[in-house]
Amino acid sequence: MIEFLQLKKNLKKDFGKYKQIKLSILGDSATQFLTQAVRGYGYEVGLNIEIRESDYNQIDSQILNPGSELYQYNPDYTLIYISSHKLLQLYNNTKVEERSMFVMKQADYIDNLISTLQSNIFSKIIIYNFNEINDYVFGNYSTITESSFIFQLRRLNMMLMENISKRKGCYIGDISSIQNNLGKKTFFSTSTYINADMLISIEALPFVAKCTVDIICAAQGMLKKCIILDLDNTLWGGIIGDDGIEKIQIGHLGIGKAFTEFQHWIKKLKERGIIVAICSKNTEEIAKEPFISHPDMVLRMEDIAVFVANWNNKADNIRYIQRILNIGFDSMVFLDDNPFERNIVRANIPEICVPELPEDPSDYLEYLYELNLFETVSHSAEDGERTKQYQVEAQRVQNRDKFTNEDDYLASLEMVSQVAPFNQYNIPRVAQLSQRSNQFNLTTIRYSESDIEKISQSREYVPFTFTLDDKYGDNGLIAVVILKTVNTDELYIETWIMSCRVLKRGMENFVLNTIMAYASSHKYKVVTGKYIPTAKNGLVKDHYKELGFVEKDGLWSLETKNYINRKCYINQNYYDRCRNYFKGNK
Amino acid sequence: MTDAEIILKEINEIFIDVLDNDAIVLTTETTSDDIEDWDSLTHIQLVVAIEKHFKLKFTAQEIRSWSNVGEMIEAIINKSKTAI
DSSP, X not given: XXXXXXXXXXXXXXXXXXXXXXXXXXXXXXXXXXXXXXXHHHHHHTEEEEEEEOOTTOHHHHHHOTTSHHHHHOXXXXXXXXXXXXXXXXXXXXXXXXXXXXXXXXXXXXXXXXXXXXXXXXXXXXXXOOOOOOXXXXXXXXXGOTTSHHHHHHXXXXXXXXXXXXSSSEEEEOHHHHHHHHOXXXXXXXXXXXXXXXXXXXXXXXXXXXXXXXXXXXHTTOOOOEEEEOOBTTTBBSOHHHHOTTTSBOSSSTTHHHHHHHHHHHHHHXXXXXXXXXXXXXXXXXXXXXXXXXXXXXXXXXXXSEEEEESSOHHHHHHHHHHHHTOOGGGEEEEOSOHHHHHHHHHHOTTSBOOOOOSSGGGHHHHHHHHTTTOOXXXXXXXXXXXXXXXXXXXXXXXXXXXXXXXXXXXXXXXXXXXXXXXXXXXXXXXXXXXXXXXXXXXXXXXXXXXXXXXXXXXXXXXXXXXXXXXXXXXXXEEEEEEEEOSSSEXXXXXXXXXXXXXXXXXXXXXXXXXXXXXXXXXXXXXXXXXXXOSSOGGGTTHHHHTTOEEETTEEEEESTTOOOOOOOEEEEEOGGGHHHHHOOO | OOHHHHHHHHHHHHHHHHHTOTTOOOOTTOOGGGSTTXXXXXXXXXXXXXXXXXXXXXXXXXXXXXXXXXXXXXXXXXXXXXXX
């Protein structure tokens, strides 16, 4: 771990290039060093964390007074640090007969602070939990004595978890775990406490700063989404190509135990929604064999989103994995026991996170625990389904490589698109697509949900949505077209958006065929459209030209007369109500 | 060089490192008033660095008692003796 002194030296560096985050720190002990450590650690991850530190022991007055500096500062994040020592002092001053109920009041007090804060400003909240202090007044018996301090403290930690898990935008910084990992002797220094009223030792500060900044990073969307794993001596002991499936080390004996536990950890990450990919120098069939038939393997083929085993260099293979997953390199972690491979990957893809795995496989897990790479600020049950979606995408990409002829490939996909107007089910997705699509977006008009609703009720507009389903799976709603009636002869394409997930499938031909069919059945003579350039939509610069439109003064037009349907391999599946579009008269 | 001179040199290095200031030159008479940034907070940091370097531990009271660098050195020498 980086030392406090280094974090402090970071404070003199140039933060100007980094994103600015406003943090307020409220503590009941001296927090100057903590403030320096958090800001210094922010530099390490590329955040300019501007910190406003409240005066000593001002938690209540800052939060309960609506005119306080806290509210004037209006921070993005507020850190609340109520220390176990101050809790102990309160406990010491509590009447003996009230001690069994001591933390009930504390939990209410904290809950009230958070409610008040959240009702006043939009700040996200981080609160530290309580590192354990056992006063041993009851010895080990304190663990079964409700009125003992440790009993109360542990209960408070539990209540904190339960209360805060029900809230939004509020997180716990688990400094209790940090003390467990470092040991109390390292976490807490009596002389630093006595002389400066600081309860976190200089040695422990970087760990506490990291835990705080980790939460901020996750809330800012700086997340790891994928873990890419080597096989030999990373996921199992030995070399599958040389030793064979009977000899690799995995299971309950010797070092095999370390690999089994490591695999369990990976499996839990996968179940949580982290994408697991394999990148190994091996012959593919041999590399897959343990996943299919070794009785002690924890990870199976269905846990792996993308499996790459070949003799190409790993940087190229990781780029291939990135293309399939379509996520940033900065959200990927690569684990490999071989320092040579790690360096090649680092040198070629600097954004990717490549931990320096310890030499001894039995140390892998402890080392990775400490890095806390997979911080998150949300979790939903669907997260675990992600692997399946990416497996489908990987199949599609691998399948494409098999076809030399593009048409054969497209025909093999058995694509079906459902065409529908706007309705209550697709309005949120339509609005989302209009707000998030930057590349395949001809005019980049952003619509809110209520805009979309208005359009769907207007007679002036003709909206279309398109889904795309193929033999590998459903892509959902992936294109939106909004047509506007200019006059009885002209229909103008106000918006044409497509998700980049479905590029190169002939979807644009299918969409145009649909538009032209509508236009000619409603006796329009011409369909027009514009390309409005932005920094990001260069992809569709020649869109209308390629589809046969003719340009005049920036307006592209295509006549309905003589339009011949463009080639595409997508079958239509009309939504019932949509048929009316094609039947009705103007 | 005497023990005291060696220790003075070593803690001078620690001061330079912790206070991030190459210009610091300590004598036995130097007090916190003479050095920019040497306040009650950085004092804690200095003490922790000195404890780590000399592998010893001061009592909370000792840390508060020194009035100049000379007394600090004296404490280090005494501690080292008892440690041996």
